[in-house]
Amino acid sequence: MATKAGGTGRFTQDEKRRDSDHVSFLKHRSFRWLWIALLLSGAAIAGYLMIDQQPRPNGGTWYGYTLGTIGVLLILWLSLLGVRKRRINPGAWSLKAWTSAHVYLGLSLIVIGTLHTGFQIGWNVHTLAYVLMLLVIATGIYGVAVYATLPASLSANRKEMTRAQMLDALTAIDRQLESAAQPLGREDADLVIAAMNQDPFSLGVIGRLTGNFYGSCRTHYALTELEDDEPGMERVYPLLEKRLAQLDQIRGQLRIRALLEVWLFVHIPLTIALIAALTAHVISVFYYW
Numbered sequence: 491m492a493t494k495a496g497g498t499g500r501f502t503q504d505e506k507r508r509d510s511d512h513v514s515f516l517k518h519r520s521f522r523w524l525w526i527a528l529l530l531s532g533a534a535i536a537g538y539l540m541i542d543q544q545p546r547p548n549g550g551t552w553y554g555y556t557l558g559t560i561g562v563l564l565i566l567w568l569s570l571l572g573v574r575k576r577r578i579n580p581g582a583w584s585l586k587a588w589t590s591a592h593v594y595l596g597l598s599l600i601v602i603g604t605l606h607t608g609f610q611i612g613w614n615v616h617t618l619a620y621v622l623m624l625l626v627i628a629t630g631i632y633g634v635a636v637y638a639t640l641p642a643s644l645s646a647n648r649k650e651m652t653r654a655q656m657l658d659a660l661t662a663i664d665r666q667l668e669s670a671a672q673p674l675g676r677e678d679a680d681l682v683i684a685a686m687n688q689d690p691f692s693l694g695v696i697g698r699l700t701g702n703f704y705g706s707c708r709t710h711y712a713l714t715e716l717e718d719d720e721p722g723m724e725r726v727y728p729l730l731e732k733r734l735a736q737l738d739q740i741r742g743q744l745r746i747r748a749l750l751e752v753w754l755f756v757h758i759p760l761t762i763a764l765i766a767a768l769t770a771h772v773i774s775v776f777y778y779w
Contacts, residue, residue: 516638518590527594531601538605548608549616549775557606558775561599562768565623568592569761596630599623615774619767626764629757636753640746656740660690663733670729673722681712682726685733690740699748709734 516524534557538547547553571592603623611617651659664686671682685708713730716723 515586515589518586523591523594527598531598534602534605548610549606554606557602561602561606564595568596615770619771622764622767626760629753633753636749640750660736667729670725678716681715685709685712690737
């Protein structure tokens with residue numbers, strides 16, 4: 491618990507900063523950016539409803555141009571989050587504040603972008619930019635969801651072990667397996683050796699994302715193929731089961747990390763494509779103006 495400085499009843503700057511470090515970026519400053527995003531979205535909706543004209547406002551009207559300008563500026567600013575992450579500095583525009591603004595203002599683009607179109611959708615570059623914007627927002631929502639839930643799963647799966655410690659535990663099991671497999675026949679010994687020689691990280695993209703690796707896991711294969719009545723099997727079997735459990739832990743880490751990272755391989759390229767489509771959209775608007 492933070493203490494008050496000098497008995498004055500006021501928290502020091504460092505104490506306030508430490509206290510804010512425990513607050514999620516979604517709750518930053520008591521949901522400040524959520525309220526700003528709601529205010530911006532509400533103002534856009536109110537403006538659209540208050541305009542009494544036929545046909546209704548669309549991208550080619552003064553209101554459409556206004557919302558379009560706001561939308562473009564927001565998208566360009568929101569795309570700078572990656573640049574901000576490379577800078578380390580506290581203050582009003584801390585990374586947490588910037589991320590909170592990125593999430594909530596990004597969501598407000600659904601309202602701003604939709605009203606900008608005037609609900610007119612067609613096969614053109616303007617609709618392409620709109621669809622790409624929605625896809626970027628959708629992948630962003632996925633990113634927020636996984637970063638809000640998966641880190642806890644990552645910590646629970648580790649069981650207070652670092653990656654190096656997990657690999658050391660696997661190596662220790664392999665040393666015991668190498669000794670225990672000495673009495674086995676040639677075929678059974680080859681199964682155990684193949685299991686020990688398999689790279690625990692060789693899962694492929696699909697295997698890492700789905701966690702479905704048993705089809706290619708040589709340790710699992712060895713457990714199903716070894717002869718039960720083979721001399722020395724009473725030592726080998728428990729060690730193979732222990733090895734598989736350790737592999738499950740390592741691969742669980744890989745899967746969770748893959749789920750945390752994979753959205754960036756979609757979100758960032760989509761953002762670049764969106765900016766390119768926006769550029770074409772803006773150029774075409776001014777060209778035909």
